Amino acid sequence: MGINSKHLATFILGAAAGVAAHKYLQTEEGEKLLEDLKTKANNLKTDAEGAIDKAPEYFEDLKSKGAETLKSSxxxxxxFFKDLYDKFVGGKGTAANVEVTPTPDPIS
Incomplete structure (x- = not known):
């Protein structure tokens, strides 16, 4: 795979964009932008840590409300699910006792 003019142009444009971004971030406005980004990143980190702490409680609540809704609706x-489970596990009959009808061969 050789380097052609498109690859070289892409590299030069990328390097130029990097230099321009570096120059911009050295200005007062660029430093303000970086501070704003750091503040937003820290806020997101705090929110994510809070969500991790609340997740077990949320899912437990979701599970209980889901079960209540299912039972009421x-x-x-x-x-039904108990009978279905017993049918496959062996409460009323094991899977070995279930009669399977063979599928006939298709006609070619």
């Missing part, structure tokens, strides 16, 4: 859901 679909009162037979718990029995």
């Amino acid at each position: 679909f009162p037979d859901a718990e029995a």
